Amino acid sequence: MGYHLRKFYKNDYYSVGFDFGSGTVIGYIVESKDNSGWKKFTIAEPTSGTYAELLNKAKYDNYFLDLTDLSEKETSFFKSIKKQLILGGPGYNPKRDNLYKKKFSEMYDAIIFIKTISVSDHVID
Incomplete structure (x- = not known):
């Protein structure tokens, strides 16, 4: 989706x-034709080698990071290829590799980082 929006709107x-x-x-898990649905999973810490591993070490629990307004040293870090947890529409599946090698600088103009996330209980009840 983002690729098409960037292509259409360009610098806007x-x-x-x-x-x-x-x-x-959460993730939508299909175990069989009659047994599928949303399930909760706990991620205890960021995966090694991801952007989240470093971002999690910041002194702030939650923050907005404008990638277009960084120093040269900071910019080079976000231009490096790192693994990134991509959940997408069906969410997390522990049996699937949810990690993709990407450059944040090519994917986003900014990042919202939340140290600890949770899902609403009513989503899967």
Whole structure:
């Protein structure tokens, strides 16, 4: 979706990504034809080698990071290829590799980072 919006709006498009350190996520799991649904999973800490691993070490629990307004040293970090947890529409699936190698600088103009996330209980009850 973001690719198409960037292509259409060009420099008028500002993409904001979301990342987190740990917490509870959901995923739609299909175990069989008659047994499928949303389930909760706990991610105890960021995966090694991800952007989240470093971002989680910041002194703030939650913050907005404008990637277009960084120093040269900071910019080079976000231009490096790192693994990124991508959950998408069906959410998290522990049996699937949810990590993709990407450059934050090519994906987003800014990041919202939340140290610990949770899901609403009513989502899967």
